Amino acid sequence: MTAIAVPTAPVLRDHRIPADGLYEGVRVLNRLPEGWEPRPYERFEVVPQGRTIGAEIRGVDLSRPLGDALHAELNRALLEWKVLFFRGAHLTSGAQAAFARNWGELETNPLLARGATEEVVRFDKKDPTAPTFENVWHTDVTFRERPALGAVLQLREVPPFGGDTMWADMAAAYDNLPQEVKDRIDGARAVHDFIPGFSRFYPAERLAPLQEQFPPVEHPVVRRHPETGRKMLFVNTSFTTRIVGWDRAESDRMLRLLFQQAHVPEYQVRFRWQAGDVAFWDNRATQHYAVADYAPHGRVAERVAIAGDRPQ
Template identity: 50%
Template sequence: MDSVVTTPAPALDKPLMHYGKRTLTRVAPGMDQPDYRHLDISPLTPHIGAEVDGVDLSLPIGDEAADELRQALLEWKVLFFRDQHGFAPDSQLALAGLWGDPEPNPFFPKGGTVGVSRLAKDAMTIGTENIWHSDHSFMAAPALGSVLRAVEIPSAGGDTLWADMAAAYDNLPQALKDRVEDLTAVHDWVPSWGSMMTEAQVAAHRENLPAVEHPVVVRHPATGRRLLYVNEPFTTRIVGLSDRESRELLDELVLQARIPEYQVRFRWQPGSVAIWDNIATQHYAISDYFPQRRVMERIAIAGVPLS
């Protein structure tokens, strides 16, 4: 019998993602445990994502309930509401207004209620949001958050996932934290949105949307908590590194959003609404429902420059 010669696999310098215990902290250091009197909070994981009962989003929201909603979003990063069947676009604008002004996506079709983007996907218009990303990171002041409501959902599939980017930062090896602490990265829409445009369309948008730079590690505008702020479609390179060094480091950093312990997954139902902190999280819309149809309406909330 002929002998079989096997060649050992080359050793890796380091694993792309470590395994074992994760540090999962729900609130920022020094942040008090909130006391909710108007909301019933049901966590979906210990640190990210909670369903909220006790509020009808189609009705005016009182000051105390509004304060609790803002506090709950800081604590849980993503809030989910069920059975909000009277929730119309004007209610959605009012809810988003608890955090700030609406910020239209420059690439979404215009029409309908001003500030509300309708995302209708089916077999002919397949979704392209199935990549981990942070909305509008290609802007100088990225969106603070988003409000998304289900208009039409498939019988199965079409879930959305969110990842806690504070957890992603907290669990980086200390040597990697030290390396990225003072780095900045370029964020640009051209490799993603621009790939679906003509050269003339890219040039027209480029005048108002130049590439921007953000820190690789940002401070949350409200809590000051450190967050890993790079994402696959919009972060194109790290300033001051060679092309190879930048690519290798970005490849390692963007993988962190894919770790399940940092994530929450939501199954949409008729009347479902979600609000998320767009700086503290990334999200991923699963495109597994075709040829069924999925229609959502979204409002992005205008943000501030990051530091």
């Protein structure tokens, strides 16, 4: 009697890859929070620049008072798109600050160069070889107890090439984490400190006198947006030093994984500046990265930041 061959399942060789990395594959890209009802915009045109983040706003004169209805609709656009772009605004420093003030009191920052007034920060990089606050993914001033709600940035002088700014959607970054990672970090808190971010640029003599003014603070690793309720990653390379109560090696390993999430292209939008353009971003929901690829040319920008709430 002839034996019948039973097919065997194919066997693959060992193909493990290092843990805690970023891998290719399908990603969930939800622009709006669950249950959020999309509505048309009635007072301006919205031109999307990315799948979940970034939109150009057309038909708004930022130099004029907004009025309640326009302000409310712009705020909805900010919540839904995370960063808004306004081409050719050409605002004075005063008008830029006045626009930002529609969203609350303005911050001052003794660590950055002052512009026309105390609330205006000026990034004047005429010497392209000088180290500046570029080439790092970060969320602004998370070393404060109340990190900025948002910021309004205008380019005064642009290089002939390069000098783009990129933003990453940290709600999308959270959505796509493995469930076991979410389970570990939900409820965890992390320490934020101004020294790591600024010691790359300033000597110790400049930073030491500010240590009492800016002591380390703790924030949730995952914060909820105060207006949408959406969960978002809230750690960043510039200012987050460790997860509270975790072994140092375990904390470092997890933070490396979380820091990498901003690098995923599907979560990003990239903006090519022209002189007079304005970007307004939700600092609670994003990270950003100024690309220093324009040497030997210069770049001049001014920024106004809006004080925020205590992350929850």
